[in-house]
Amino acid sequence: MLLQVSHLQKIFQTRFSKEKTVALQDVSFSVEEGEYIAIMGESGSGKTTLLNTLATLDKPTLGSVILNGQDLTIIKENKLAEFRRTHLGFIFQDFNLLDTLSVRDNIFLPLVLGRQKVRIMEQRLEKLVPKLNIADLLNKQPFELSGGQKQRVAIARALITQPELVLADEPTAALDFKNSEGLLALLEEINDTGQTILMVTHSAIAASHAKRVLFIKDGRIFHQLYRANREASKFMQEISMTMTNLLGTEVR
Amino acid sequence: MFYVKLASRNIRQSISNFLPFGLSSVVMFLMNLMIATILFSPSLKKLPGAGNFAMLLGLGLTVLTVFATIFMIYSYRFLLKRRTKEFGLYNILGLKKRHIVRISILELMMMFLATVVAGTVLGIILAKFLYLFLIHLIGESYFDLQWSPLAVGIVTAIFACIYLLLMIISNISIHRQSSLELLKNASKGEKEPKSRIILALLGLVSLAIGYYLAVTVVSPLDALTKFFIAVLFVIFGTLLFYMSFTIWLLKRQKKNKNYYYQPKHFITVSGMLYRMKQNAVGLANITILVTMTFVTLATTVGLFSSINGFLGDYFLRNTLINVNTTQQRSIEFIDQVAEKNGLALNNKIVYELSNRLTGAMNDGRFENKQNLANLTAVNFMTADTYTQLTGNKIHLRENETIAYPAVGRFHESNVRFWNHTFKVKEKISEIRNFPSTSMMASNWLILIVNSKEQIQPILDDASKAAGNRYKMGYDTTISADLTAKDAKKFQKVLSYYRVNGNDPIKRINDSETKIEQDDRGEAKTIAGMPPTFERYDDMHEQMTSFAGGFLFIGLILGFTFILGTALIIYYKQISEGEQDKRSFEILQEVGLSKDEVRQTIRSQVLLVFFLPIAVAVVHFGFAFIMIQKLISLFGTTRFNLLLLTSIGTIAVVAVIYYLIYKQTSRAYYRIVER
Ligand SMILES: Nc1ncnc2c1ncn2[C@@H]1O[C@H](COP(=O)(O)OP(=O)(O)OP(=O)(O)O)[C@@H](O)[C@H]1O
Numbered sequence A: 001m002l003l004q005v006s007h008l009q010k011i012f013q014t015r016f017s018k019e020k021t022v023a024l025q026d027v028s029f030s031v032e033e034g035e036y037i038a039i040m041g042e043s044g045s046g047k048t049t050l051l052n053t054l055a056t057l058d059k060p061t062l063g064s065v066i067l068n069g070q071d072l073t074i075i076k077e078n079k080l081a082e083f084r085r086t087h088l089g090f091i092f093q094d095f096n097l098l099d100t101l102s103v104r105d106n107i108f109l110p111l112v113l114g115r116q117k118v119r120i121m122e123q124r125l126e127k128l129v130p131k132l133n134i135a136d137l138l139n140k141q142p143f144e145l146s147g148g149q150k151q152r153v154a155i156a157r158a159l160i161t162q163p164e165l166v167l168a169d170e171p172t173a174a175l176d177f178k179n180s181e182g183l184l185a186l187l188e189e190i191n192d193t194g195q196t197i198l199m200v201t202h203s204a205i206a207a208s209h210a211k212r213v214l215f216i217k218d219g220r221i222f223h224q225l226y227r228a229n230r231e232a233s234k235f236m237q238e239i240s241m242t243m244t245n246l247l248g249t250e251v252r
Numbered sequence B: 001m002f003y004v005k006l007a008s009r010n011i012r013q014s015i016s017n018f019l020p021f022g023l024s025s026v027v028m029f030l031m032n033l034m035i036a037t038i039l040f041s042p043s044l045k046k047l048p049g050a051g052n053f054a055m056l057l058g059l060g061l062t063v064l065t066v067f068a069t070i071f072m073i074y075s076y077r078f079l080l081k082r083r084t085k086e087f088g089l090y091n092i093l094g095l096k097k098r099h100i101v102r103i104s105i106l107e108l109m110m111m112f113l114a115t116v117v118a119g120t121v122l123g124i125i126l127a128k129f130l131y132l133f134l135i136h137l138i139g140e141s142y143f144d145l146q147w148s149p150l151a152v153g154i155v156t157a158i159f160a161c162i163y164l165l166l167m168i169i170s171n172i173s174i175h176r177q178s179s180l181e182l183l184k185n186a187s188k189g190e191k192e193p194k195s196r197i198i199l200a201l202l203g204l205v206s207l208a209i210g211y212y213l214a215v216t217v218v219s220p221l222d223a224l225t226k227f228f229i230a231v232l233f234v235i236f237g238t239l240l241f242y243m244s245f246t247i248w249l250l251k252r253q254k255k256n257k258n259y260y261y262q263p264k265h266f267i268t269v270s271g272m273l274y275r276m277k278q279n280a281v282g283l284a285n286i287t288i289l290v291t292m293t294f295v296t297l298a299t300t301v302g303l304f305s306s307i308n309g310f311l312g313d314y315f316l317r318n319t320l321i322n323v324n325t326t327q328q329r330s331i332e333f334i335d336q337v338a339e340k341n342g343l344a345l346n347n348k349i350v351y352e353l354s355n356r357l358t359g360a361m362n363d364g365r366f367e368n369k370q371n372l373a374n375l376t377a378v379n380f381m382t383a384d385t386y387t388q389l390t391g392n393k394i395h396l397r398e399n400e401t402i403a404y405p406a407v408g409r410f411h412e413s414n415v416r417f418w419n420h421t422f423k424v425k426e427k428i429s430e431i432r433n434f435p436s437t438s439m440m441a442s443n444w445l446i447l448i449v450n451s452k453e454q455i456q457p458i459l460d461d462a463s464k465a466a467g468n469r470y471k472m473g474y475d476t477t478i479s480a481d482l483t484a485k486d487a488k489k490f491q492k493v494l495s496y497y498r499v500n501g502n503d504p505i506k507r508i509n510d511s512e513t514k515i516e517q518d519d520r521g522e523a524k525t526i527a528g529m530p531p532t533f534e535r536y537d538d539m540h541e542q543m544t545s546f547a548g549g550f551l552f553i554g555l556i557l558g559f560t561f562i563l564g565t566a567l568i569i570y571y572k573q574i575s576e577g578e579q580d581k582r583s584f585e586i587l588q589e590v591g592l593s594k595d596e597v598r599q600t601i602r603s604q605v606l607l608v609f610f611l612p613i614a615v616a617v618v619h620f621g622f623a624f625i626m627i628q629k630l631i632s633l634f635g636t637t638r639f640n641l642l643l644l645t646s647i648g649t650i651a652v653v654a655v656i657y658y659l660i661y662k663q664t665s666r667a668y669y670r671i672v673e674r
């Protein structure tokens, strides 16, 4: 087992009011190596909160997250950055590329921060380039790229550290339909090579490319679906049905 | 009325945006008002040397006005940039651009009124305080500084013009942008700047020319004329230096992969390179302002502090009397007059020099040209006089001379006057019982020759070359200690006598013929001059009031420059903080710890802190050579003292600069870590 999440709870309390928001409530699930999991839920259901907790960007109120036998919730503050750098890869909704760096340097960024040798950085990049089709982009600046291109660069940056787990937060939200499709296919391919991916989304289309979908509502996980060997479009129908039936909402 | 409400609400709501602008506005107003109040004060006319002082104040006011204009534009553009989004929103919500312009003009008018009111009130309070300070500096106690409506009126008028300019700028910039652009703000990406070797070289060459001009000044007057040219070259060079040379350097660092791909260098180099274009102007501004502060303060402090030393060099005794005839006749005359009036001259030192030749010295050739750049005054001294002053015997052949360059340099091995040539046997650096400085702005060269027979033909030639009708000869300087009472009486008595070379000394009944106002030209000289009379105390008072006024203006300007620097740095930090905020968030997500973030910021900030100071110190190093010459225009040769005061001022300014940086960095951290 790669990742074990048990009894996770997150309560937000703003400084100025007594009011508490329970964002996560007794969330437990586990992830095997090589899995591709989508966590689905409507807006405000706690998806981002969950992902941030897994990403060590946020500490849970209760519960534990164990990655390869190490409890992430008890890592010391000053070791967190290094941990993220070496074990996790991130893909964000709005790409989060640095304007000050060229595309190549953006991809190198986590390795540079990890004081990796230049030769190794270049070797790894060389392997990623054909897979992600970014050869022409390397010498450009981020502002010259389209959304889809940016997201491919962001994926390259997530993969170059060869992370145990890639975390993606609504990676298709800022893309148009065609680019979304391309990106989802790309993530599937990456997963086929053995890379474990965990993605949160509120889009049934995006979720349908995963191998397993967890449903979250009001901070609780209460259902899951396996794709098995189905076509993505078939799987999507079931996901939509589940959303409408179980959650009582229309899926967009 | 609606717009007035909207405008005043805007100011109140985004006070953090308006505050720096308002602050710079009030401070600039205040500084201008200070100088104007003194300039238009009725008691200024009572000061000795009021004309000079008023001229200095006028110059100070001009510099400040130009500075205030530039600075207000800078501040206002910064304010505008931060408010484009707000204006864009108004536009989309249905306000026409015309209305937005009206709002921004109303805002400016409110700021203007606030500036005038606050500036005047603060001005009245501060004037009293500054006045005491000024009195202390120039050592006058009857100077009464009053609140002057005229000064307020003039400064208000100046600022009305500046604000009018700002309104025009606001109008243009709002009309030029489309509403979407207004809304989108300045978040456009920017291509990495190209390194332009030619510009880099041009910058370096420009700096080199400026520096070269500074290093090669030969005389005080030369420094005065070259100063502004050198300043222009250096300003231009500084700007190009930051715009191209630093980019070139950063690019080179980036090319070196093993250096560049290290966490610290990676972020710093790429970050600096990314914003070097906008940074260049800011850094150049800071550098120039810091240099200006150094130069202004070092010059004025140096001038003020070197008065005593200078007067000490000039006055061998507390009184100097110069009589326009030979030593023998002068002594006889002075002793006789002193005895008749019962006056005591103690510790007398007497020496005789030839009348002064003024012209250009080129490769040891004296030319009868009044060329400012290398104007040199030459006096001849006989070997006998030298021996009498120093007690040392010297032997000179007919065509030999000993050179004493009291002011300026002299390296030639021959010196030639028309067709009389002397071989320079020796160069000396002092003469005992002889002043080592003069009251002239030009260089001063003393040539010691064997006897008067060698001197007279040259004097005759000089007289002919100048087309004079009178004969040139000798004058005698008598230094002695006199009590204040005796000195006063003596000066009065002597003013009745007229002396001209070998003509008989005449006594006239009307001393009221004011010699300075007598414009008979040559005829005046022929009619004879009264002996000149200089007192240490008079001169000290006069120079202190001049240099004190100078220092006062220097301090006000220096203070304003520092304040300008502070505001520019503050603006820089705020705008960069806002740009960097997102970058540092991303970096933390990707795997940079908080501590590392802080380290990176510090090294980036430190570099930007040290660069302008370092460049400004280098600039100043070259300016120092000029300043030294410029000050010797008022008469100083004390290199060490000037160096010391300069280092002192630099240290003080650097400390203030550091404190400013510390303080404004906090604003940066607050934004980035929010
Ligand atoms: N920093 C915070 N402080 C207080 N409450 C928060 C904070 N972050 C999230 N919440 C609350 O926690 C709940 C879950 O938020 P979360 O951002 O995880 O939702 P989400 O599923 O990602 O929604 P969306 O699909 O809109 O992104 C919401 O009710 C939200 O208001």
Ligand SMILES: [Mg+2]
Pocket (backbone or CB within 6 Å): A047, A048, A049
């Ligand atoms: Mg979310």
